[in-house]
Amino acid sequence: MTNDFKFYTELKVRYEETDAMSVVYYGKYFVFFEVARTEYLKNIGYNYVDIEKDGFYFVVAESNCKYYNPARYDDDLKIFAKIEYMRNSSFNFLYNIIKKSKNKNEPNVNIAEGNTVLVCVNNADFKPCKIPDYLRRAIQNFEGF
Amino acid sequence: MTNDFKFYTELKVRYEETDAMSVVYYGKYFVFFEVARTEYLKNIGYNYVDIEKDGFYFVVAESNCKYYNPARYDDDLKIFAKIEYMRNSSFNFLYNIIKKSKNKNEPNVNIAEGNTVLVCVNNADFKPCKIPDYLRRAIQNFEGF
Amino acid sequence: MTNDFKFYTELKVRYEETDAMSVVYYGKYFVFFEVARTEYLKNIGYNYVDIEKDGFYFVVAESNCKYYNPARYDDDLKIFAKIEYMRNSSFNFLYNIIKKSKNKNEPNVNIAEGNTVLVCVNNADFKPCKIPDYLRRAIQNFEGF
Amino acid sequence: MTNDFKFYTELKVRYEETDAMSVVYYGKYFVFFEVARTEYLKNIGYNYVDIEKDGFYFVVAESNCKYYNPARYDDDLKIFAKIEYMRNSSFNFLYNIIKKSKNKNEPNVNIAEGNTVLVCVNNADFKPCKIPDYLRRAIQNFEGF
Numbered sequence: 001m002t003n004d005f006k007f008y009t010e011l012k013v014r015y016e017e018t019d020a021m022s023v024v025y026y027g028k029y030f031v032f033f034e035v036a037r038t039e040y041l042k043n044i045g046y047n048y049v050d051i052e053k054d055g056f057y058f059v060v061a062e063s064n065c066k067y068y069n070p071a072r073y074d075d076d077l078k079i080f081a082k083i084e085y086m087r088n089s090s091f092n093f094l095y096n097i098i099k100k101s102k103n104k105n106e107p108n109v110n111i112a113e114g115n116t117v118l119v120c121v122n123n124a125d126f127k128p129c130k131i132p133d134y135l136r137r138a139i140q141n142f143e144g145f
Numbered sequence: 146m147t148n149d150f151k152f153y154t155e156l157k158v159r160y161e162e163t164d165a166m167s168v169v170y171y172g173k174y175f176v177f178f179e180v181a182r183t184e185y186l187k188n189i190g191y192n193y194v195d196i197e198k199d200g201f202y203f204v205v206a207e208s209n210c211k212y213y214n215p216a217r218y219d220d221d222l223k224i225f226a227k228i229e230y231m232r233n234s235s236f237n238f239l240y241n242i243i244k245k246s247k248n249k250n251e252p253n254v255n256i257a258e259g260n261t262v263l264v265c266v267n268n269a270d271f272k273p274c275k276i277p278d279y280l281r282r283a284i285q286n287f288e289g290f
Numbered sequence: 291m292t293n294d295f296k297f298y299t300e301l302k303v304r305y306e307e308t309d310a311m312s313v314v315y316y317g318k319y320f321v322f323f324e325v326a327r328t329e330y331l332k333n334i335g336y337n338y339v340d341i342e343k344d345g346f347y348f349v350v351a352e353s354n355c356k357y358y359n360p361a362r363y364d365d366d367l368k369i370f371a372k373i374e375y376m377r378n379s380s381f382n383f384l385y386n387i388i389k390k391s392k393n394k395n396e397p398n399v400n401i402a403e404g405n406t407v408l409v410c411v412n413n414a415d416f417k418p419c420k421i422p423d424y425l426r427r428a429i430q431n432f433e434g435f
Numbered sequence: 436m437t438n439d440f441k442f443y444t445e446l447k448v449r450y451e452e453t454d455a456m457s458v459v460y461y462g463k464y465f466v467f468f469e470v471a472r473t474e475y476l477k478n479i480g481y482n483y484v485d486i487e488k489d490g491f492y493f494v495v496a497e498s499n500c501k502y503y504n505p506a507r508y509d510d511d512l513k514i515f516a517k518i519e520y521m522r523n524s525s526f527n528f529l530y531n532i533i534k535k536s537k538n539k540n541e542p543n544v545n546i547a548e549g550n551t552v553l554v555c556v557n558n559a560d561f562k563p564c565k566i567p568d569y570l571r572r573a574i575q576n577f578e579g580f
Contacts, residue, residue, distance in 0.1 A: 015473070015483075016317060016466045018310035020363055021268075025306050026205040026261075027179070030172035031451045038450070038509065048450075049509050060171040064209040070271065073310050074473065074484050116171075123166075126215065160328070160338075161321045161462060163455035165508055170451050176306045183305070183364065193305075194364050218455055219328065219339050311558075316495040316551075317465035324462070350461040354499040360561065406461075413456075416505065 005080035005096065006142065009039040013075045023070035029112050030063055033095050036081040037116070040093075044138045054132065058118040061090065065114035069099070076100040077111065083139050089128040090119045091139070150225035150241065151287065154184040158220045168215035174257050175208055178240050181226040182261070185238075189283045199277065203263040206235065210259035214244070221245040222256065228284050234273040235264045236284070295370035295386065296432065299329040303365045313360035319402050320353055323385050326371040327406070330383075334428045344422065348408040351380065355404035359389070366390040367401065373429050379418040380409045381429070440515035440531065441577065444474040448510045458505035464547050465498055468530050471516040472551070475528075479573045489567065493553040496525065500549035504534070511535040512546065518574050524563040525554045526574070 011032065019025040037058075041048050048058070071077060080096040097111040120131045156177065164170040182203075186193050193203070216222060225241040242256040265276045301322060309315040327348075331338050338348070361367060370386040387401040410421045446467065454460040472493075476483050483493070506512060515531040532546040555566045 014466060015309055015469050016315050019305055020308035020310075020312040021202055021204070022310040023204075026208055027172050027175035027306060030175065031449060034172070034450050047509065057166055059166070059168075059215075060212055062209075062211045063171055064207075066207050067205055070204075074482065159321060160324050160454055161460050164450055165453035165455075165457040167455040172451060176304060179305050192364065219337065311492055311494070313494075316498055317462050317469070320462035320465065347456055349456070349458075349505075350502055352499075352501050353461055354497075356497045357495055360494075 005082050005094075007036075007040050007043055007082065008078045008080040009036050010076065010078050010100075011035060013071055013073055013077065015073050018073050021070075023072055024075075026065070026067060029065050029067070029097065029114065030116075032077065032079050032097060033063070033065075033081075033093070033114060033116055036079040036095055037093055037118075040081045040083075041135075044142045046135055046138060051132070051135070052123060055123055056129070056132065057121050057123045057126070059121050059126065060116050061119045062117040063114065064116075065112055067112050068110045071097070071099055071111050076102075078108075083143055084115070085145075086131065086136065086139060088130055089121075090117055091131065092117050150227050150239075152181075152185050152188055152227065153223045153225040154181050155221065155223050155245075156180060158216055158218050158222065160218050163218050166215075168217055169220075171210070171212060174210050174212070174242065174259065175261075177222065177224050177242060178208070178210075178226075178238070178259060178261055181224040181240055182238055182263075185226045185228075186280075189287045191280055191283060196277070196280070197268060200268055201274070201277065202266050202268045202271070204266050204271065205261050206264045207262040208259065209261075210257055212257050213255045216242070216244055216256050221247075223253075228288055229260070230290075231276065231281065231284055233275055234266075235262055236276065237262050295372050295384075297326075297330050297333055297372065298368045298370040299326050300366065300368050300390075301325060303361055303363050303367065305363050308363050311360075313362055314365075316355070316357060319355050319357070319387065319404065320406075322367065322369050322387060323353070323355075323371075323383070323404060323406055326369040326385055327383055327408075330371045330373075331425075334432045336425055336428060341422070341425070342413060345413055346419070346422065347411050347413045347416070349411050349416065350406050351409045352407040353404065354406075355402055357402050358400045361387070361389055361401050366392075368398075373433055374405070375435075376421065376426065376429055378420055379411075380407055381421065382407050440517050440529075442471075442475050442478055442517065443513045443515040444471050445511065445513050445535075446470060448506055448508055448512065450508050453508050456505075458507055459510075461500070461502060464500050464502070464532065464549065465551075467512065467514050467532060468498070468500075468516075468528070468549060468551055471514040471530055472528055472553075475516045475518075476570075479577045481570055481573060486567070486570070487558060490558055491564070491567065492556050492558045492561070494556050494561065495551050496554045497552040498549065499551075500547055502547050503545045506532070506534055506546050511537075513543075518578055519550070520580075521566065521571065521574060523565055524556075525552055526566065527552050
């Protein structure tokens with residue numbers, strides 16, 4: 001599943017992220033996706049902080065998640081991320097969340113997968129605009145399309 | 146869009162729910178969906194607290210959201226909810242979030258729509274099980290299918 | 291305890307606000323305090339949205355909470371709030387959170403109490419500044435000091 | 436300020452943790468405190484997951500925070516933590532949060548400090564009980580009291 005991802009980031013589940021079922025609350029996975037986006041952009045040389053300073057916001061137009069197994073407090077998660085396609089002003093991130101096993105005899109567990117469609121907007125009026133060229137090129141170089 | 150929903154609940158956006166773009170963080174809409182589910186079930190006569198006491202959890206198998214317009218701090222939102230279909234152990238909630246205009250001359254604004262597929266599981270082992278009959282009948286009566 | 295509060299607002303505990311102990315996560319009470327501040331200000335005639343538009347932010351300088359009993363999913367809470375004192379640029383909110391009993395024979399339960407010291411700052415540079423006169427007068431009128 | 440702390444953990448501010456003032460929401464610092472508690476316990480050899488399995492919960496009886504400077508999205512934070520005192524069933528964690536400067540010429544910035552009083556309870560009935568001896572000794576050894 002995660003064979004074709006070239007990037008991942010890691011995090012550990014916080015108590016705050018669990019709910020009364022003793023598992024991670026379903027909405028928190030979208031926070032994990034956000035962490036992966038931030039680190040993905042840094043990995044290809046760009047900081048979202050600086051992109052905002054250049055006058056852009058990336059707003060989420062659509063988000064989707066499928067949940068396969070629950071994650072719990074203190075679990076070590078890998079969040080794989082890739083950009084699947086890029087249009088003029090929008091691009092689609094795919095994610096796959098895996099739980100790392102605590103010992104060698106247990107396999108990793110597939111937790112969730114999802115995607116978010118992001119739109120590059122002018123941060124003055126939230127109107128869609130072209131993805132900055134430097135970022136477009138960096139994404140194309142990294143993903144190879 | 147919301148014509149065929151028979152239920153909605155209302156809430157007001159909290160400061161905590163906004164982010165540095167001054168809009169509601171994209172993951173928070175899934176919390177709003179949760180509030181609507183809770184109130185929907187109460188409206189048809191059942192309290193999720195009691196369903197858990199009966200030995201069941203409703204776990205989310207899939208969640209999706211499309212974002213049309215940003216909501217902001219102190220906005221008054223209506224969250225429409227309906228159950229679109231029901232299988233043996235799963236059912237699908239649809240949602241539509243609308244921002245109520247502050248004055249009569251402004252129209253309401255379409256904020257987001259989404260769905261969550263829920264699976265009824267045994268709360269001892271998280272294995273899927275049949276939706277309790279009393280709840281199945283109440284949903285069928287309410288939605289008319 | 292809550293005898294000398296002239297204002298309260300109500301809310302219902304969301305599933306997202308619980309944690310793996312099946313109780314409200316300790317940090318969420320500060321969100322409930324925020325909801326009470328917002329509604330308190332509205333109750334004396336002012337909307338924090340408009341205060342921000344006038345060029346001010348209220349930033350939190352200090353927050354404290356004592357926890358007496360756990361609150362749980364779907365509990366109905368009353369959050370009492372009052373302004374205890376006001377200085378040139380700062381003021382202190384006191385809070386008391388009570389769980390409403392589900393039936394007449396059970397007493398209400400004392401959940402938590404706390405306070406937040408807020409500082410009025412210029413929203414351009416976050417420097418402390420005088421609390422706007424209109425707001426100062428409204429608070430004095432309401433609290434009677 | 437942080438001279439007498441023997442432990443710290445690090446984290447990066449997530450977009451979700453910011454609010455419409457473009458700074459970290461005041462309630463989120465209590466989540467950062469929780470992360471530091473978890474890592475502190477691991478550092479002295481104990482995993483809170485296992486403590487829960489042994490039949491205990493650590494519930495928060497009191498929490499306090501003073502805010503000195505705002506933290507923002509993508510800031511690198513160090514959360515220093517120490518246990519200041521231990522009683523029969525309770526103990527007090529102190530915290531100090533520092534923002535690491537992005538370059539050598541800028542000093543670190545003092546963000547916040549706080550504390551949480553934790554009570555060891557039986558996880559069946561939430562009644563206070565003695566802190567397990569193994570943990571008491573490990574804390575005494577680490578803090579040197």
